Amino acid sequence: MAMKYLGIGLALVLSFEVTAREGGAETYPQRVISMSPNFTEIVYDIGAQDQLIGVTNFCKFPPEAQKKEKIGGFLNPSFEKIVSLKPDLALLVPSYGRTIENFKKLNIPVLVQDNSTIQDVLDTYDVLGQRLGHEAQARTAKKKLEDRLDAVRQKAGARQPVSILFVVGHTIGGLQQIYAAGNDSFVGEIIALAGGENILAGTKIAFPLVSKEQLIKRDPEVIVDSMPSDEATGDTIEKAKVAWGQLPSLRAVRNHHVYFLKQDEYLIPGPTMVGLAEYLSKIFDENR
Secondary structure (H helix, E strand, O other): OHHHOOOOOOOEEEEOOOEEEOEEEEEOOEEEEEEOOHHHHHHHHOOOHEEEEEEHHHOOHHHHHHHOOOOOOOOOOHHHHHHHOOOOOEEEHHOOOHHHHHHHHOOEEEEEEOOOOOOHHHHHHHHHHHOOHHHHHHHHHHHHHHHHHHHHHHOOOOOOOOEEEEEOOOOOOOOEEEEEOOOOOOOOHHHHOOEEEOOOOOOOOOEEEEEEEHHHHOOHHHHHHHHEOOOOHHHHHHHEEEHHHOOOHHHHOOOEEEEEEEEEEEHOOOHHHHHHHHHHHHHHHHHH
């Protein structure tokens, strides 16, 4: 499910001191492991990929990252593998919870940084740039990302908002168990930036379960049905089209404004998140 790439938690940075002064020269971690796809993307974006030695099974972007050593996933990190790599820094999001303590017990330095909001992502550029010794590259990459986001934001200000339901998962071939992005989520923030009006505004849950009755009552102009690329086959998408067609009273269905998104990287709170903003902006243009 696409939502598996999304992180939650409180904003904080916890870390051991992993830089040292030797003869006046500052040294930086050289054996870094990333426990979240967003860290992996940003490490590459700031030019620190040579310091990255291990990534999770879900770190697929950029594609070169898949050549790094695999250290398991969110629910099943392989500490045997992690220890064998002799990391001098591990990058984690707060939602790892007790796993963070496991790293500390193994005397592996950690840096814990949230990725719940756009600002969290931008802050991570500063944090990783400093910790990995790539401050100049981080500033440049961050500025490029900010400029693209600002361009989408300015375009949104010139048009009326478009109501949208952004689906992050549902039963394959049917519309049972529909989960969608609420306002209190990273995706919800991107929707607003691009000029969308989330029909789930007001919900306190990041990705709530949505009933068909709610959909009919709130009647979105646009529906984006996001699917993991490995599930978004032609057959699966065709079945999804048929399923949405069973709700002809919805404006999005009636006006053929149901879109199928299969770019996994767009849902990672990192540099590729701007792709989602630009994708939505284009859709909203078509509807205004």
